[in-house]
Amino acid sequence: MIEEVFPSSIWQIALESVCVIDDGETMLVEGLRVAPEERGKGVAGVLLRFCSELVKSKYPDVKVSRLTRDDQAEDLKLRLSDITLHDSIYPSLSTSSSSPPPVRLDHESIHQLYLRSDLMKGLLPNATVIQDWQPFKLLPSNFTILLKKDIDWMVNDVSSPTVASLCTFPFKVIGIGNRYYLNIDMYGKDLNLVKQQFLSHLECHTATLKGHVMCQMFLDPALWKPMADFCHSALNVELVKEYTEQCVVESDAV
Numbered sequence: 001m002i003e004e005v006f007p008s009s010i011w012q013i014a015l016e017s018v019c020v021i022d023d024g025e026t027m028l029v030e031g032l033r034v035a036p037e038e039r040g041k042g043v044a045g046v047l048l049r050f051c052s053e054l055v056k057s058k059y060p061d062v063k064v065s066r067l068t069r070d071d072q073a074e075d076l077k078l079r080l081s082d083i084t085l086h087d088s089i090y091p092s093l094s095t096s097s098s099s100p101p102p103v104r105l106d107h108e109s110i111h112q113l114y115l116r117s118d119l120m121k122g123l124l125p126n127a128t129v130i131q132d133w134q135p136f137k138l139l140p141s142n143f144t145i146l147l148k149k150d151i152d153w154m155v156n157d158v159s160s161p162t163v164a165s166l167c168t169f170p171f172k173v174i175g176i177g178n179r180y181y182l183n184i185d186m187y188g189k190d191l192n193l194v195k196q197q198f199l200s201h202l203e204c205h206t207a208t209l210k211g212h213v214m215c216q217m218f219l220d221p222a223l224w225k226p227m228a229d230f231c232h233s234a235l236n237v238e239l240v241k242e243y244t245e246q247c248v249v250e251s252d253a254v
Contacts, residue, residue, distance in 0.1 A: 014043045018051050023141050026064045027055045028134060066135060102165075102197045105153040113158065114138055123164055123187050130218070131166050132183045152201060156193045163188030167201040170209060178211025186219040191226050194219060198227070 014034040021028050029051070034043050048065075055062055105113065114120050114129070115138060121127045129136045131151065136142040150169035155161040164187045170180040184201055186194055198217065206213055215237075219227060231237050 013038050014047050016047050016051055018055055019145070020055065020059050020062060021139075021142050021145065022064075022137050023139055024059055024061045026066050026137075027052065027059075027062050028066055030134060099156065099193060099196060102154045102156055102193075102200050103158055105155065105158075107147055109158060110147065110153050111143065113155065113161065115140060115143060119161055120164065123161060125187075129166070129185075131185055132168055152204060154197050154200065156188075156190075156197070161188075163190050163193040163197060165194075165197045165201065167205065170205050170213065173214065180206075180209055180211065180213045182206075182213055182215045184215065184217040186217060186223075189220050189222060191223055194223060194227065195230060 014032075016032040017030055019028050019030075020026065029048070032044060032047070034047075052065060103109075121138070124138075127138055129138070129142075129146065131146060131149075136146060152167040152169070153164075154167070155164045166185045168181075168183040170182045173179040173181050182201075182205060184198065186197065188194060202215075217227070228239050232239065
């Protein structure tokens, strides 16, 4: 964090957080923010260099700096209509699928699928779990970090998964009344299975909420429009912002 200190006040100019992953070889950069009036002055570069030098001094084995960004993007960010819709809409949709219900994974099943077998490698982009903008390679040390988070892990079939998803537990948006935020990372190309897991996450995490939910969902580009159409027609929700796919960017840590 960079701050300017004046006699009677403190002005926050920029902030950034980092964590070390991939068995101590990668610095994961997240949350880089610069105050609007300070942008274009090189502040972000100064902060990045400072954090890189600090991390290298404490973790000399770090070789790579990695971050995820949108690139004019078009991921799906939806505002779900009032949660009172839950009782009237979800049951009819969730029972219409002929597929078996999705499977929620416990920690042992997650280790089995993601670390002890190759079943997930073909489903994940570059064999990487991207959870809420954070990219993690399939390493035990990374899953130690992931499994400490409040995340709902789901697949359509534990023996031969073709669609998998990770959903954050909802958290309240501070200062905007009764509004909650939900992030879903979806892997796979089967539209019906994606719909099924999406609805299952909503049923699980919005049943007891009162208010509105902002849901941001990342999925295969071929499914952007079909899922947007489905959410608009079936759930009567509003698409509030469009992005493109997430881009994982790496550079040498110097």
